[in-house]
Amino acid sequence: MTLTTQWLTVAVMLLSGLGMGVVFDGYRVVSNELRFPRWWLPVLDILYWMAAAVVVFLMLYASNNGEVRAYVFLGLAIGVILYYWLLSKQVIALVKWVIEAVRALIRFLLKVFDFVIIKPILLLYKAVLVILGFGTALTIFLLKIVVQLVRPIWLLLLWLAKPVTRPMGRWLKPHWERWRAEERLMKGLAAVKSLWNQWFRREKR
Structure with missing residues (x-):
């Protein structure tokens, strides 16, 4: 392995250490800001370290075909130390700012949606x-006027029809009594009322 490859590997591992620190702080801030359940933290830690191990191995394989040497761990350690010494606070502040910006954007979009669609x-x-209430009230008012206007004509027609309806009533009265139409009508109405009460009680239960 040439000296250039070794220095390239150290640089790649140093960048990998920096990236590991950025991702670790990022997901920690996100989990705290979003208030994930505490039992999620060990799961997230395991997933983080598994993903970090895979990425570091891929970077190592790309730089020196996957050969593990002491300087590999040295580069990783230097990258992590440099990150927490120089960049950790800035990255945490940046992640928090991004989260607040996303929240503000979501609030703005919700307000726009409420103003443009909901309202x-x-x-x-x-x-x-x-409109429906006004139309209903106007219809009822007009119907009352029509009824008041038609009522005298109806009464006049009934008065004019009395010479015909009285003899017809006398002729139909014996048949009406023979068929017991009134009694049957009352029984039918009572049956309908009973069915209605039973159905209404059942629905109420």
């Missing part, structure tokens, strides 16, 4: 209710 829908819904 117009609610306003349209209230407008439809007002």
Whole structure:
């Protein structure tokens, strides 16, 4: 192995140590800010170290075909120490700033969604209710006017029809009594009322 390859390996391991520190601080800050359950932390630690080991091995394999020498661990240690000595506080502050920026962006998008989508829908819904209520009230008012206007004509028609309806009533009265139509009608209404009460009680339960 040439001297150039050795120095390249040390540099790659040093960068790997820096990257390990960045990722470790990043996921720790994220887990604290997002308040992950405590039992997640050991799982995340295991996943972190497994991923770190795979990445370091791939970097080592790319630099010197995977040969493990003392300077490999020396480069990793120097990278980690340099990171925590020079960059850790800045990286933590940057990650926190990114998290706050993402939160602010989400809050802004939610406000825009509420202003552009939710509020117009609610306003349209209230407008439809007002229009329907006004239309219903206007319809009932017009129906009352129509009934008041038609009532005299109806009464006049009934008065004019009395000469015809009275003899017809006398003629139908014996048949009406023979068929017991009134009694059957009352029984039918009572049966319908009973069924209605049973159904309503069942639904209420």
